[in-house]
Amino acid sequence: MRIVIGxxxxxxxxxxxxxxEHAGHDVVGTAADAAELVRQTEERDPDLVVTDIRMPPTHTDEGLVAALQIHRTRPRIAIVVLSQHVQRGYAVELLAERPSGIGYLLKQRIADIPTFCADLDRVRAGGTVLDPEVVALMLARARRDDDALDRLTARQLEVLALMAEGRSNASIARRLSITEKAVVGHASHIYDELGLPPSEDDHRRVRAVLRYLSR
Amino acid sequence: MGIARLTARSSLGAALVLVGVAVLALGVVELALVLETPVGPPAALALFVVVAWVYAGAGLLAWWRRPRNRFGAVLLLGAFAWLAADLANVPNRVLIAVGTVLATAPLAVVIHLLLAFPSGRLLTPASRVVVAAAYVVALVLQAPLYLFTGAPAPFDLLVVADRPDLAATGARVQQAAGGVVLLATAGILVARLRRATPAQRRVLAPLAAYGTLAVPSLSVIANWIAPAYGLRPETVALVQLTVLAGIPVAFTLGVLRGGFTRTKEIEELAEWLGASGGARLSLSDALARTLGDDSLQLVFRAHDRYVAADGVPVELPEPGSGRRAVEIELAGRRVGAIVYDATLIADAELVRTAGRVVAIAVDRERLTAELRASQDALRLSRARIVEAGDRERRRIARDLHDGLQVRLVLLAMDAQQVAEGPGAPAGTREAAVALRVGIDAAAAELRRLVHAVMPAALIERGLAAATEDLVDRMPVPTRLDLGAIDDRLAPAVESTAYFVVAEGLTNALKHARARHLLVRLASTDGRLVVEVHDDGVGGASASGSGLHGVADRVDTLGGRLQVRSAVGGGTVLVAELPCAS
Known part of the structure; x- marks a missing residue:
C-alpha cells in the first residue's frame, strides 16, 4: 500500500x-511536522497515513489534529497515530470522530514488525486497532465501575481485551493457543453478559465492544 | 484620622477668629467711650486698648500655632485684664468701679506669664503659690486704695471713707507684698535658668529679665526717670504702656521660636508610642501634630538612601528650599529623617528631640518595611525555584522522549530485523526476539518514569486531560467533577494542581483504604480550586510527608492547602491557587 509518514x-x-519498504509497502512521502504531513497527504493521496501525535512546533498534539483534518478532507485514507505513551482520552477522541480505518498505538509497537504490519493492513481494510495498553486502561476503568464485567472469567476478559484491540477470531485463537471455535464460544458468552448485539462482522464487533468500554 | 484632625483644627480656627473679633469689637467700643470724654491724655488712654489688642493678637497666634500649649490662653487673659483695667476711664460709675478694682490685674498677668512660660501651665507648687499671691496682691490688696481714697463722682462708687492714712498704709502693704511676689518670681526664674540648657538659657534669660524688670520699671519710670528728665505725664504713660505691650510679643516669639523642649508635646509623643489599636495615628501624623507642621514627612533609611513609607525613594530637601531635614539616628546608625517646613518650625533642635523620641519606632517601621520587602523577595524566589524545577522536569521528560525512547524503539527494531533476517539460525532468531521483548519492557519502564517526572498529558493537553488520565488509572471508582477551568493557566499553577491531585489520590489509596473517590476542579474569581475527597479512614494531617512537598508548592504560589480529615470520616484535600491571568 502507499503510505505517508509523519x-x-x-x-x-x-x-x-x-x-x-522492506515489508513491501510504498512510502510515498515523509513529513517532519504536521503542516508538511497534511501537504504530503494532499499531494500523494496515499492509502494510509502513519503519524506521531507529538510534533513541532509546540510538541503537543499537532499530529492528532493533522490526522483528524486528513480524516475530514479525505475520509478514504486510513489513519494510524503513534504516541510515546497512551491516554484513554486520545482513543475516545479518535474513535468518536472516526470509528473505522483507525489505529492508535504506542510507538514502541513499531519494533514488533510483523504485528505492526498486520495492524496497518487491518486499519487499511477499515478495521480498528487499539494499543493493548490503552485497552487495558479502558478495561480496568470499566471493571472498576461496572459489575457486569466481574461476571466474566479471566479467560473471557482476555478474549474481550483482544477483541477491543481489534483482533479477529483467528488472531485471538492464535494468541491464546485455543481453537477458533472456543473463541467464538467465549465471544457469544461475553455478548450475552454485556448485552451486546451478536455480530459476525469483526469491525462492527470491535466498535460495539469499545462503545461498551467507553461508557 | 486625618479628617478628624483637620476638622478639629478648623473648628479651633473658627473659635479663635470669633474670640479675636470679640476682643476687637470690645476694644473699639471701649475706645469710643473712653475718648468721648477723656479723663487723661487721649493717647495714653487709647494705648490701654492697643496693648489689649497686642496681647490678644499674640495669644491667638500662639494658640493657633500651638493648640496644645496654654500660653495663648494666658495671653488672652492678659488681653481681657487690660480691657478691664481701661474701664476705669469710661464715664460710667459701675464700669469705673470694675476698672478700679481690676486696675493692677495686668501686672499679675505678667507674673503669671513669666512663671507659665513656655507651656502656659504652672508646673510647680511654688509657681502656683506665687501666681496666686500675685493675683491676691493685684485684686485684694488694691482694695484700701479705692476704699479709703476720697474721690469726686463718678469715681466715688467704692469709696467708704476718705482716710488717706489707711490708703497710704494699704499702698505700702501692697507695694511690699508685690515686691515679695516679684522677688519670689525672680527666685523661681533663676532656679529655672540654672536648670536650662545653654540654648534655652539664651532665650529664657532675656525674657525673664524683661518680664521681671518690666513691673518695677513702671514705678521707676514714674517716680525717678520722669521727674529727672521732666517728662510729661502722657510721655510717661506711653513709655510704661509700651514696656508692658512688648511683654506679650516677646513671650509669644519665645514660645513659637524659642527652641524649648515642649515637655507636654514630647510627652504626648511618648504616650502615642505606647498606645495601640485603631485610634493610633501613623508615626508621621503623630510627629506632624506634635511639631505643628501638617506638611511634615517622615522618611526611612533603606539601602543607603531615603524612602517614603510606601517605599518610593525620596531626596532630602536642598538647603534654602524652605524645607529642611533632620536625620534620625539610633545607636550611631541613620534610620530615617524628618522633613519639615522651616518657616513653620524654626527650631531644628526641637525636631531633633522629637526624632530621638521616635527613633526606635522609626527603626521598627523601617525594619517592618524591610522585612515585608524581603518576604516578598523570598516568595518570588521560591516561586522561581518551583518554576525552574518544573521547567527542569519538562526538559528531562522531553529529553527522555526525544532521546532515549526513540533509541529504544530503534534498537528494538534492529533486534526484530535480526530475528527476521534471511538465513538466521533458529537460536539466533529466538534470542533476537527475546532481546526485542526485553527492550520493549525497558521502554515501558521508561514510560512510567517519564510519566512520574512530568506526565505527557499535562504538557500536551493541560490540567483537565492530565487529571482525567490520573482518574482513568485509579483502581477504585473515582468520579471527576470538572468545572469551568481557564485553559491558559500558568504552567506552575497547572503542575501544582496536578501534583495536588496525584498526591491526594495516592494517599487515599495508600493510607485511607478509600472505596470511592471524588476529584473536583474548578476556577472561580481568579482562583483555581482543587479538591480530592475520599471515604476512607480519615485522620490524615497536612504534615504528612507527601503532602509537605505539595503544600510548599501551593504556598509558594500564594495559595492555600487544607486537609479536613476526621477519624473515620474520610479525608478532603482542598487546594486554592491564585490563577488570575
Missing part, C-alpha cells in the same frame, strides 16, 4: 520508512 525524529522516520 515523524519529527529523523532516525525514527528513516527506520520506519525502511521497515515499511
Amino acid at each position: 515523524e519529527d525524529e529523523a532516525l525514527l522516520r528513516q527506520g520506519l520508512a525502511h521497515v515499511l
